[in-house]
Amino acid sequence: MNQSVIKALKLLDYFTEDTPEWTLKEIAIRAELPKPTAYRLLTSLEYCGFLRKIKQSEHDSRYQLGVKLLxxxxxxxxxxxxxxxxxxxxxxxxxxxxxxxxxxxxxxxxxxxxxxxxxxxxxxxxxxxxxxxxxxxxxxxxxxxxxxxxxxxxxxxxxxxxxxxxxxxxxxxxxxxxxxxxxxxxxxxxxxxxxxxxxxxxxxxxxxxxxxxxxxxxxxxxxxxxxxxxxxxxxxxxxxxxxxxxxx
Missing domain, CATH: 3.30.450.40 (GAF domain)
Structure with missing residues (x-):
C-alpha cells in the first residue's frame, strides 16, 4: 500500500460538521505530522480538488473540503x-x-x-x-x-x-x-x-x-x-x- 496516499486521505476525516476548517499548523498537530509533511499532503489534496485553501491573510490560510468530494x-x-x-x-x-x-x-x-x-x-x-x-x-x-x-x-x-x-x-x-x-x-x-x-x-x-x-x-x-x-x-x-x- 502507498502510505503517503493513505496518510493524505486520512486527513480528510478531520473535516467534520463541527470542525469544517483547519489551518496547516492545526492539521500537523492533530495528525502528529511534521509541518512540511502535512503541507505536502494538504497541497496534494488541494491539487486534486479534495480540499480548497482559503487565504485569510499573508500568514494564515485555512483548508476546507473541496467540490471534488461532492x-x-x-x-x-x-x-x-x-x-x-x-x-x-x-x-x-x-x-x-x-x-x-x-x-x-x-x-x-x-x-x-x-x-x-x-x-x-x-x-x-x-x-x-x-x-x-x-x-x-x-x-x-x-x-x-x-x-x-x-x-x-x-x-x-x-x-x-x-x-x-x-x-x-x-x-x-x-x-x-x-x-x-x-x-x-x-x-x-x-x-x-x-x-x-x-x-x-x-x-x-x-x-x-x-x-x-x-x-x-x-x-x-x-x-x-x-x-x-x-x-x-x-x-x-x-x-x-x-x-x-x-x-x-
Missing amino acids: ELGHRVADQIEIRKIAKPFMEQLGERLNEAIHLVTVEGGQAIYIDKVDSHRALRLCTKVGKRSPLYSGSGPKLLLAHLQEDEQATVLQTISHPFIDSSRVKAELKLIKEQGFALSEGEQDVDTTGVSYPIYDYQHSVVAAIAVSGLTSRFEGDNLLRIQEETRKTAQQISSALGYQIN
Whole structure:
C-alpha cells in the first residue's frame, strides 16, 4: 500500500460538521505530522480538488473540503439509484432468459460491474460485483466506450497494450456499436462466452450504464440470439424510462 496516499486521505476525516476548517499548523498537530509533511499532503489534496485553501491573510490560510468530494458523492449516489431502479428489471430479464445479467458503468477510465443477476444453470459465469475491466474488452465495456466523447475514447485507445487487440479495429467497432445501438462480443473476457449489451439512458439523454447478458456461445446463436437481443433491448428501454428518459 502507498502510505503517503493513505496518510493524505486520512486527513480528510478531520473535516467534520463541527470542525469544517483547519489551518496547516492545526492539521500537523492533530495528525502528529511534521509541518512540511502535512503541507505536502494538504497541497496534494488541494491539487486534486479534495480540499480548497482559503487565504485569510499573508500568514494564515485555512483548508476546507473541496467540490471534488461532492462530485464523487453524486457519482456514488447515482450508482446506488441506478442499481435500485434497474434491479427488478434485471431479475425479470434473468427469469425470461436464464442467463447472467450485468449492470456496467464507467468509473476512473474503466468499466465496473455494479450489479449482477445469476442464471439458474449448472455452468455459470464467475463475474463478481465490483469487477473492473478495460473499456475495450467485453460487450458492456465497449458499448460504454462507444458513447464516450471522442477525446475520452482516444485516451482509452492509447492505453491498449494487448498484443492481439488493434486500436484501429476497436475504433471501427465502436463506430458500428454507436450506429447499430448495441454491442456484441465473443470470447473477449471468457473463452466460449458471448455477451450482448444495450445502453441505459438517464433523463438528460446521457448513457449512464449498460445492461449486458452473457452466457455460453452455444446458446447465443440463431433465433435464440435474436430473442436475447430483443429482450435485452426492451429491458434497457424500461430501465431508461424509469430513470426519466423520454424519446423526443
